[in-house]
Amino acid sequence: xxxxxxxxxxxxxxxxxxxxxFQTQLRPDLxxxxxxxxxxxxxxxxxxxxxxxxxxxxxxxxxxxxxxxARIPKVKGEGYTRSGMSAGVASVVKGRLPxxxxxxxxxxxxxxxxxxxxxxxxxxxxxxxLDAVKARGHRVEKVExxxxxxxxxxxxxxxxxxxxxLGKLELDAELARVRDGTKRNTGKSRLRGRVYRTPVGPLIxxxxxxxxxxxxxxxxxxxxxxVEDVSVLDLAPGGEPGRLTLWTESSLSALTMKKExxx
Numbered sequence: 001x002x003x004x005x006x007x008x009x010x011x012x013x014x015x016x017x018x019x020x021x022f023q024t025q026l027r028p029d030l031x032x033x034x035x036x037x038x039x040x041x042x043x044x045x046x047x048x049x050x051x052x053x054x055x056x057x058x059x060x061x062x063x064x065x066x067x068x069x070a071r072i073p074k075v076k077g078e079g080y081t082r083s084g085m086s087a088g089v090a091s092v093v094k095g096r097l098p099x100x101x102x103x104x105x106x107x108x109x110x111x112x113x114x115x116x117x118x119x120x121x122x123x124x125x126x127x128x129x130l131d132a133v134k135a136r137g138h139r140v141e142k143v144e145x146x147x148x149x150x151x152x153x154x155x156x157x158x159x160x161x162x163x164x165x166l167g168k169l170e171l172d173a174e175l176a177r178v179r180d181g182t183k184r185n186t187g188k189s190r191l192r193g194r195v196y197r198t199p200v201g202p203l204i205x206x207x208x209x210x211x212x213x214x215x216x217x218x219x220x221x222x223x224x225x226x227v228e229d230v231s232v233l234d235l236a237p238g239g240e241p242g243r244l245t246l247w248t249e250s251s252l253s254a255l256t257m258k259k260e261x262x263x
Contacts (some may be wrong), residue, residue: 003148005249010168013150016249019256022146024125027118028241031126034119034232035239037111047103053096058087116232117262123235124255132242137199139173140244147246153204154248157211159218166202166222174202174244178221200237205230207250227251228258 001022007013058073072092077083090098126132128146147169156162166175181199184190201221206212213224225234235243 003146004144005148005150006169007150008152008156008165010165016148016252018128018146018148019252019259021121021255021259022125022128024118024121026125026129026132026241027122028126030115030119031123031232031236031241032239034111034116035236037109038116038232040107040109043107045103045105045107046101047105048097048100052100053094054088056087058089119232120230120235121259123232123241126241127235127243127245127247129242133244134242136240136242136244137177138202138242138244139171139177141173142170143244147244148252149204149246149248151207151248151250153246154206154208154210154212156215159215162212162215162222163219166219169246171202171244175219175221177201182220200243202244202246203234204246204248205251206248207254227254 001018002015003018005013005016056073057076059076060071060073061067061069070086072086073088075082075085075087085094086092087095089095130140130145133140133145149169153162153165156165163175166172178199178201183197185194185197198220201219201223204212204216204222204224205227206224207227209224209226216222216224223234235241235245237243
């Protein structure tokens with residue numbers, strides 16, 4: 001199987017053999033599973049102070065029978081706001097949490113090596129499936145997949161030049177979809193710095209980032225990854241395979257060598 005290589009001018013620069021990895025069986029269930037398992041490797045443990053909500057003078061009358069008092073501990077003293085209030089136990093105002101998150105909780109889930117490799121190969125094969133790419137919402141009516149570009153793309157350093165190149169590949173509608181879909185968040189996410197939410201756009205897989213990564217930073221939704229770093233997290237955001245991906249000519253060769261080394 002051969003694919004057409006597109007130069008910086010958008011015209012054909014020859015053809016290249018497509019690696020056998022693009023013929024891998026399509027396994028959306030496996031890709032989805034691997035996405036959530038591999039994604040857990042980036043989680044940070046969190047927990048509460050073991051003494052949170054228990055730094056109080058609250059005590060309960062012991063034994064609490066025959067005195068007409070509640071069994072809930074009450075703060076000692078009198079004459080100030082907290083005196084006589086319930087504290088030190090769960091389910092009371094300003095009390096401790098009943099089951100707080102603990103830093104010891106296992107949040108790093110493992111995945112079998114063969115399973116992860118098959119999921120990655122299947123995610124790569126999905127990038128050449130037109131129906132899957134369209135199902136994700138990408139605008140690729142006039143695009144032939146897999147989309148292979150010349151290695152000169154790695155040297156593009158200006159956002160304007162990269163945007164013009166993507167336009168020559170008939171991806172103007174795709175860039176417009178991402179640009180128009182960018183929205184402002186509200187509520188807690190916005191207060192915590194996540195002001196905007198941006199749709200997922202094209203992914204550019206390169207062998208060496210010689211400036212294109214910086215250029216892509218100015219285009220919403222466009223990301224650049226080195227071929228040895230690409231994973232299901234990049235190829236199937238949200239666990240849904242079929243992301244629109246641009247492969248450089250050398251990255252296809254690197255895929256073949258990587259597959260042979262893993263065999």
